[in-house]
Amino acid sequence: MSPHNRSRWNPGLILGLALLALIVAIAALAPLLFTTPANALGPRLAPPSPEHWLGTDAAGHDVLLRSLVATRLTLLLTAGATAIAVITGIILGTGVWLVRPWAREIFLRVIDAMVAFPGLLLALVVAAVLGAGGSSALIAIGLSGIPYFARLTANLAAKISQQEYVSTARLLGVSHSRIATRHMLPNMAEPLLVLAASTFAATLTAISALSFVGLGVQSPAYDWGKLLNEALPSLLANRPYQMAGPAALIVVTGLAAVLIGDGLAGAANPRAHHTPSKTRPHPTTPDQTPPPSDEHLADIRDLWIHSGDTPLVKGITFTIRHGEILGIVGESGSGKTLTAMALAQLLPDGLTPTATRMSISDLDLRRPAPPTAMTDAISLIYQDPGSTFNPALRMGTQLTEVLRTHKRLGTRAATQRVLDALRTVHMSRPEHRLKQHPHELSGGMRQRAMIATALTVQPRLIIADEPTTALDVTVQAEILRELKRVNNEYNASIMFISHDIGVVRALCDRVIVMYHGEIVEQIAARDLTVESAQHPYTRALLHATPDIDGPAGEKPTPQPAQEHTHG
Structure with missing residues (x-):
């Protein structure tokens, strides 16, 4: 066994599997071997002896043999109820983050209301309505566990649904079911396994409790809960040994479930096996707006972005010419990234864009665009390389996905193009990197991989949102030279967002230059100096920029601009 595989077999998992194997063996063999002697009648209420290790019950049945025979029915009921709770809860908890926001709020409130209702009380109500019996207990406990598991799954899915790799999958037109199974569930596997194991243990207790109070398995069938019910008079009569068999089996099975859950959670986490090497305006109708000039690739007019009634971007207008590198600067919160995400149709939920025109060539970005059209039009280089890639998938799968899906390239051709792009951005050992998970790459290497991905599709516009933030100055220079080369060779326009x-x-x-959601100045890059800038905020930014070549001494303290004008 390889070291990588050995690392998945932790002591807790081994012990849990051993205990579960013992319980499953008992469930499989005991009814075949001991049903007849377990139903045979002997001396009533006999104490433990070599013939009856745990004594006999009030009817003269061997307590130990009946406990062993009851294992099969108890496990089947527990597994069935757990499956109902877990599968339905995962579907609801994950699906709620893939529907429209208004539907999501309704579903979340319904789940919250159901969670507020005590689960065991719900199970008792359902069992009472359906009537006493094993099947009724299974359905009752399964239904009562759904809200709890759905709420936990929804909490886990909330963060993952906002990750950039999920947003990118939506942009590429990936179906909801594939987003759930490929991107969301694998990244929730670790906690979901623990929760499923805990649910199994809790379900075992609940199933036994229903049988104990007479709403579960009925005579002549018996499970562990019913055996505990039958042994209750013996406990009151100071004969606790008659409860030892079913009670011990419940404890051992629950412990096995918890140990397996913890062990599988560790095995499912790839980071555990490796050491790695952050009042609205009403725009005019589109027909009243003149068409963009042929020299303009992107044309954005009167773009507003609102969060509720609060404007975050306030009616900005700008263009990007073919082959132009347009820089956007401004302090944090000025609206730079929101503007870029509006172009990419990747604004977070709750933010609403409106514009008179927002287009790239003849592609109207105010309405959902086909994934292939968006892939040809825009590539994104995100700011945070840590949240860009799906941590559950290897780099090769992710880097080639767009080429395979939307460019219709075969796996070999897509891999070769990605390797060429990785070499272009000076990625060391690119063939090896494709076999690694994202956590095995440093922040700078993940950033290079992201830039390489953007270059492979040769888009018309590259949106680079602070693409060199995570890189040292030497690598920054190499990446900037690469962006310039792509701009020159492919005539690709670039929207470059930076604080530098x-x-x-x-x-x-x-x-x-953006400030508080407005464009306060548009200026040629060569004129971006204190002497040439016209707006006070632009001059304040320039004053705040360190200048190692300038004279020593304090510079004026930047003051926020009080006047806002559109450049």
Whole structure:
């Protein structure tokens, strides 16, 4: 066995599997071997002896043999009820984050209301309505566990549904079912396994409790809960040994479930096996707006982005020419990234864009665009390389997905193109990197991989949202040179968002300065100096930029601009 495989077999998992194997063996063999002697009548209420290790019950049945025979029915009822709760809960909890926001709110409130109702009380009500019996107990306990598991799954899915790799999958037109099974569930596997194991243990207790109070399995059948019920008079008569058999089996089975859940959770986490090497305006109708100039690739006019009634981006207008590198600067919260995400149709839920025009060539971005059209039009280089890639998938699968799905390239051709792109951005050992998980790459390497992905599809517009933030200065220079090369060779336009005014001045052709959701100035990059800038906020930004070549001494403290004008 390889070291990688050995690392998955932790002591807790081994012990849990051993205990479960013992219980399953008992469930499989005991009814075949001991049903007849377990139903035979002997001396009543006999104490433990070599013939009857745990004594006999009030009817003269061997307590130990009946406990062993009851294992099969108890496990089947527990497994069935757990499956109902877990499968239905996962479907509801995951699906609620794939529907429209208004439907999501309704479903979440319904789940919250159901969770507020005590599960065991719900099970008692359902069991009473359906009538006493094993099948009724199974359905009752299964239904009572659904809200709890759905709520936990929804909490886990909430964060994952907002990750950039899920947003990208939506942009590419991946179906909801595939997003759930490929991107969301694998990244929830670790906690879901623990929760499923805990649910199994809790279900075992609940099934036994229903039988104990007379709403579960009925005579002549018996499970562990019914055996505990039959032994209750013996406990009151100071004969606790008659409860030892079913009670011990319940404890051992529950412990096995918890140990297996913890062990599988560790095995499902790839990070555990490796050491790695963050009042609205009403726009005019589109027909009243003149068409964009042929020299413009992107044309954005009167773009507003609202969160409820609060405007975050306030009626900005700008264009991007073919082959132009447009820089966007401004402090955090000025609306730079929101503007870029509006173009990519990847705004978070709750934010609403409106615009007179928002287009790339003849592609109207105000309405949902076909995935292939968006792939040809825009590539994204995200700011945070840590949340860009799906941690459950290997790099090769993710880097080639767009080429295989939307460019219709075969696996070999797509892999070769990705390898070429990785070499272009100076990724070390690119063939090996394709076999690794994202956590095995450093932040800078993940950023290079993301840039390489953007380059492979040769889009018309590359949106680079602070693409060199995670890189050291040497690598920053290499990446910036690569972006410039792509711009020159492929005539790709680039929207470059950055806080580094020095980089923007050196790389870009033209610069937009944003403040509080507005464009306060548009200026040629070569004129981005204190002497040439017209707006006070632009000059304040430039004053705040360190200048190692300037004279020593304090610079004026930047003050927020009080006037806002559209450049």
